Amino acid sequence: MADPSKEMVDKYLSSSEIFLAKDQKHIIGILVLKREQNAAEIMNVAVEEKYQGKGIGTQLLQHVIQYSREAGIKQLSIGTADISLDQITLYQKLGFKVNDRIADFFLKNYEKPIYENGKLAKDMIRLEMSLS
Numbered sequence: 767m768a769d770p771s772k773e774m775v776d777k778y779l780s781s782s783e784i785f786l787a788k789d790q791k792h793i794i795g796i797l798v799l800k801r802e803q804n805a806a807e808i809m810n811v812a813v814e815e816k817y818q819g820k821g822i823g824t825q826l827l828q829h830v831i832q833y834s835r836e837a838g839i840k841q842l843s844i845g846t847a848d849i850s851l852d853q854i855t856l857y858q859k860l861g862f863k864v865n866d867r868i869a870d871f872f873l874k875n876y877e878k879p880i881y882e883n884g885k886l887a888k889d890m891i892r893l894e895m896s897l898s
């Protein structure tokens with residue numbers, strides 16, 4: 767749900783840490799964190815559709831921010847599409863700040879166009895949080 771390209775997910779999954787949100791029986795949310803020395807990037811965060819809007823994504827992100835701080839990570843980043851305004855607002859509320867825009871990232875790196883709410887994803891917005 768957060769990354770429609772299996773090829774892209776396969777590239778980072780084996781070298782990442784994976785955090786799960788579970789109800790009694792099922793996995794209902796995931797977050798993938800890729801660490802590189804003193805920095806880390808949240809590569810993927812998704813909550814199963816019927817559980818969205820209940821605070822689970824916020825909890826996953828807050829947990830990983832705290833985990834990263836305790837693990838000595840100094841800089842945490844996350845990237846999302848220019849059209850994902852709700853997600854950008856969520857990340858900003860948690861303390862991330864927009865620090866870069868990569869023009870045409872989604873047009874150049876994905877075979878198929880990505881649409882959200884009828885809008886085409888073009889640029890990647892990168893947000894960062896300093897944990898030091």
Ligand SMILES: CC(C)(COP(=O)(O)OP(=O)(O)OC[C@H]1O[C@@H](n2cnc3c(N)ncnc32)[C@H](O)[C@@H]1OP(=O)(O)O)[C@@H](O)C(=O)NCCC(=O)NCCS
Nearest residue numbers: 767768811812813818819820821822823824846852853856
């Ligand atoms: C983005 C996502 C992980 C957020 O998880 P969640 O459990 O729905 O988030 P929360 O319930 O903690 O909501 C937090 C806030 O974000 C807003 N929000 C963020 N993304 C949203 C979305 N796609 N749809 C609706 N609301 C969203 C909520 O309105 C809420 O705002 P509020 O605190 O002012 O009420 C989840 O919506 C999702 O899986 N979306 C599809 C995959 C995706 O876009 N992943 C991110 C790729 S960068």
